[in-house]
Amino acid sequence: MTEVFPRILACGDKALSVEFADRIDEGVNASVIALAEDLCADAIEGVTEVVPTYRSLMVTYDPLLARGRVLAAEIERRLASISAVVPEGCLFDVPVVYGGGAGLDFEELAALKGLTSDELIALHASVEYRVYMIGFAPGFAYLGGLPQALHTPRLATPRQRVEAGSIGIGGQQASINSLAGPSGWRYIGRTPLRLFDPARAAPCLLRAGDRIRFRAIDAAEARAIDGSPEQSKRESWLS
Amino acid sequence: MSTVDILSAGPMLTVQDLGRPGFLASGVSAAGPMDPPSLRIANALVGNEAGAAALEFAHVGGRFQFGDKCRIAVTGGDVDIRRDGVRLYPWESHEILPGQMLVVGGLRSAVWGYLAISGGIDVPPVLGSRSTHLRTGLGGHEGRRLQAGDRLPLGQATDAPLLCPSLPWLPISGPVRVVAGPQADYFADEVLQLFTRSRFTVSSQRDRMAQVLEGPALSAQRGHDIVSDGTCMGSIQVPASGRPIVLMAERQTTGGYPKIATVISADVPRLAQMPSGQRLRFVTIEQDAAEDVLIANEAALQDLLGTLVESAK
Numbered sequence: 041m042t043e044v045f046p047r048i049l050a051c052g053d054k055a056l057s058v059e060f061a062d063r064i065d066e067g068v069n070a071s072v073i074a075l076a077e078d079l080c081a082d083a084i085e086g087v088t089e090v091v092p093t094y095r096s097l098m099v100t101y102d103p104l105l106a107r108g109r110v111l112a113a114e115i116e117r118r119l120a121s122i123s124a125v126v127p128e129g130c131l132f133d134v135p136v137v138y139g140g141g142a143g144l145d146f147e148e149l150a151a152l153k154g155l156t157s158d159e160l161i162a163l164h165a166s167v168e169y170r171v172y173m174i175g176f177a178p179g180f181a182y183l184g185g186l187p188q189a190l191h192t193p194r195l196a197t198p199r200q201r202v203e204a205g206s207i208g209i210g211g212q213q214a215s216i217n218s219l220a221g222p223s224g225w226r227y228i229g230r231t232p233l234r235l236f237d238p239a240r241a242a243p244c245l246l247r248a249g250d251r252i253r254f255r256a257i258d259a260a261e262a263r264a265i266d267g268s269p270e271q272s273k274r275e276s277w278l279s
Numbered sequence: 280m281s282t283v284d285i286l287s288a289g290p291m292l293t294v295q296d297l298g299r300p301g302f303l304a305s306g307v308s309a310a311g312p313m314d315p316p317s318l319r320i321a322n323a324l325v326g327n328e329a330g331a332a333a334l335e336f337a338h339v340g341g342r343f344q345f346g347d348k349c350r351i352a353v354t355g356g357d358v359d360i361r362r363d364g365v366r367l368y369p370w371e372s373h374e375i376l377p378g379q380m381l382v383v384g385g386l387r388s389a390v391w392g393y394l395a396i397s398g399g400i401d402v403p404p405v406l407g408s409r410s411t412h413l414r415t416g417l418g419g420h421e422g423r424r425l426q427a428g429d430r431l432p433l434g435q436a437t438d439a440p441l442l443c444p445s446l447p448w449l450p451i452s453g454p455v456r457v458v459a460g461p462q463a464d465y466f467a468d469e470v471l472q473l474f475t476r477s478r479f480t481v482s483s484q485r486d487r488m489a490q491v492l493e494g495p496a497l498s499a500q501r502g503h504d505i506v507s508d509g510t511c512m513g514s515i516q517v518p519a520s521g522r523p524i525v526l527m528a529e530r531q532t533t534g535g536y537p538k539i540a541t542v543i544s545a546d547v548p549r550l551a552q553m554p555s556g557q558r559l560r561f562v563t564i565e566q567d568a569a570e571d572v573l574i575a576n577e578a579a580l581q582d583l584l585g586t587l588v589e590s591a592k
Contacts (some may be wrong), residue, residue, distance in 0.1 A: 052541030053569035055511050057461045076304075091303045091509040093533055098509030100303070103570040104577060175507065175533030178307045178415050180505070218306070219415055231318035232328055236305070238405050239415060243303045 046071075046119055048112045053103055054088075056112055058119075059096040064184060064212070068095045069172050071124040073249045075115075078122050092248045093173045129171070129249035130182055131279040134216070134231050135257040135265065138164070142230030143202040149209070153189060161256050163187055163229065164207075169214060169252040179218030179236025179244045181276070182258055183252060186214040198224035205231045207254070216246070232265035234272045245274050253279060281433040282346040283396055288426050289339035289384055291487075294400050294419035295393075295490040296332040298528070299408035303509070308530050310410040310418065312410065313487060314375075316580050317354040318579045320448060321395035323584045324352035324372040326439025331399030332409035335391050340383025341425075343394070348376050349436060350397040356389025371443035371590050389552045390485075397436035413487060414529055443590040454562035455546045457515065458569050461508075465499040466517075469517040473497065474539060475561050479523070483555040492559075496521025498546035499537050499567070507535040512533035513542035515549075522539060525550060543569040545576040 046101040049057045058075060061068040075097050076090045086106025091098040101111055138161045139146040176182075191212045202208075202223045208215035210225035217223065217237035231254075235245045246252075251260045272275045285292070293317065298311020312335055322331045334340070340353070351361050352372040360367040361382040367373050375381055386392050386543040402409050402420050411419025420431055463471060480495035503519040510516070514526045516536040525542060526534070540552055540563065553559065566574075 043464075050458050050541075050566040051461050051509070051511050051538075052458050052513050053543050053573050055507060055509070055541075059461075059508075062506055076491060089301060089303045091532065092510045094506050096506075096508045098303070098511075100511075103573050107570055108566045173507075173533065174304060174306050175509075176301075176306060176531045178305060178417070180306050221414070243302065243307070243406060248304075 048115060050108060051098065053108070055098055055100045056108060056115070057096050057098050061229045064094050064172065066184065067124060069170075069248070071122070072097045073120045074124055075119065078118055084111060085262060086111065088259060091175075093175060095115040129247065129251050131168070131251045131253065132246070133232070133275050133279040134233060134252050134254050134277065135261065136165075136229045136231050136254045137259055137262045138229040138256055140230065140259060142206050143228045143233055144199070144202065146228045149192060149228060152192070160228070163190060163252040165256060169254075171246050171248055171250040171252065173248050174244055174246065177219055177221060179246075181216045181235060181246045183214040183216070188214060192226050194224040195226065198222050202227055203230055205233065205235070207231060230262070231264045232271060233277060237272045240272055242274070245272070245277075281349065281398060281436075282430050283400070283433060284344045284346075284430040285425050285427060285431070286342040286344060286380075288429070289336045291337035292341055292425040293335050293411040293413065294332050294409055294425070294431070295335040295411060296409045298404055298410050299412070299418065302406055303532050306532050307406070307412065307415070307417070307510075308528070308532050310391065310408070310412040310529050313516065313528055313551040314355060314393070315316035316448065316548060317391070318393045318395070318509045319584065320370070320444070321352045321354040321393040322399070323587060324354070324370070324442050325350045325395045326395040326437040326442070327395060327397065327399050331395070331434070332402065333393050333395040333400060336384065336394065337390055338390060339385045340394055343381040343383070344379070345375055345377060345381075345396070345474040348374065349380060349433065350439070351375055351381060352395050353383055353392060354395075355386060357387045358384060358389075358392055367422070372441045374441060388554060390554060391551055396433055397439070398434040401432040401434040411573050412529055440589045441547070442587040444583050445586045445588045448583055449530060451546065451549055454560040455550055456543045456564050456569065456572070457540035458543060458566050459540050459559050459563050460538070461541075462505060463539055464537055465501040465505070465537035466497065470497055470500070471539070475563055478558045478560055479548075481553045481555050481557050481559065485555065487527060489499055489523045489527055490523065491529060492523045494523070497539060501537070503537060504535055505537050507533045509570075510534050510538070511541055513544065513547045514538045515540045515542065527551060543572060545572045
């Protein structure tokens with residue numbers, strides 16, 4: 041089946057989904073973010089929220105102020121003129137304690153991949169990741185860019201609890217989990233950074249479009265960050 | 280400061296206001312009531328602002344006492360309410376004196392009830408709302424369900440009289456209306472017909488996050504994995520089991536299962552209020568028609584809220 045993208049789909053009576061493709065791709069995600077930024081910079085009456093995801097933008101609206109068909113026509117018009125090239129997001133240096141209590145799958149993953157602990161860390165920290173979207177749970181960052189050698193299927197049975205700040209691998213995707221909760225992904229470490237903090241003006245530390253480099257730290261350095269004001273400050277972790 | 284004491288609590292008693300919009304892109308679903316019109320009517324009956332926080336309960340409310348004289352109203356469905364053992368009616372406000380015991384529950388033929396108290400529950404707002412988001416421990420009272428022994432602060436009450444509606448809030452009947460998609464094209468035409476021609480049953484697997492329905496398996500010919508995208512309250516996602524899951528107030532903000540359809544806003548509260556075991560059918564309408572229903576439903580609610588009358592004591 042062949043679809044023509046972009047296309048605008050109805051999601052009930054209060055939302056539209058603007059689909060740019062049906063795959064995970066940096067250029068596609070850049071288009072999603074570009075439209076989101078356009079709708080924030082030049083708001084359309086009645087639009088209540090924009091939600092960037094991998095390959096689509098959800099646009100929620102209040103039907104008392106704007107009808108979906110009118111909104112869809114206006115979005116179509118803007119799609120013709122938005123530039124798919126977004127400015128490079130901010131680059132962050134994210135400290136990680138690899139292994140340890142939160143690295144539930146670290147040793148098993150190293151064995152599975154035929155790597156020593158140091159090789160696994162070096163490989164995971166060797167590339168720049170991109171935040172494709174914040175979703176699922178408050179502040180949960182979905183990352184792209186995981187080296188292919190680390191692609192690993194999800195667990196058959198999800199765990200009931202993984203720690204906040206856990207560094208995950210789910211198929212070809214990577215994550216930084218914001219809050220403790222259930223998950224079927226594999227976990228190899230933990231960052232002391234606080235990704236979600238409702239007391240912060242912007243509750244999420246990271247935004248879609250940001251770039252990430254991981255840096256191995258030891259448990260003592262993590263303890264120094266835990267509970268410090270730095271833990272919650274976005275500007276402290278810019279590369 | 281006026282307070283309410285929780286002497287006993289039903290299994291799912293939480294603080295809810297109209298919800299926490301504006302944070303979907305941060306992964307935070309709005310929470311708020313499972314049945315928004317019922318919460319709005321309860322608040323209006325006790326003279327509260329529309330955005331005041333009240334208590335939402337599933338099936339059974341609990342036992343309550345108040346530090347000062349206040350007005351209360353219980354909505355959501357037909358429910359047993361007692362003030363010092365004497366029966367009170369839902370859908371109208373009543374005065375409660377300090378020391379009197381208010382007992383709320385159980386609901387008959389409904390699942391979610393609302394207890395509004397004059398002045399509103401005055402817990403500190405988190406990200407602009409007092410709604411409890413249980414799964415993330417956000418908002419409400421310590422981000423959790425209420426339990427016996429909890430004492431909650433109340434805001435400043437207006438001096439409204441005791442009120443009742445002069446118009447009925449008529450329950451909608453008939454099939455649950457949905458707008459097709461956004462991933463209806465993952466399903467073959469026969470499966471889409473199966474979806475609207477079959478009866479589904481509300482299962483007991485339900486909470487503030489989602490409701491699982493029982494019925495014929497809905498198999499997606501293009502598979503049950505999509506590249507994760509945004510969800511709505513009312514999204515009907517279909518995982519590989521083929522059992523539809525309707526996402527509700529505390530849903531995950533993104534999901535990776537195809538969504539066959541979306542329940543229209545006017546019918547989400549009705550679905551939420553269906554007792555487990557109830558059977559239902561779906562009917563598809565266009566997005567434009569669904570918006571018309573939403574607008575008409577809101578006008579009917581505004582009529583009701585604008586024509587409350589003083590109740591005979």
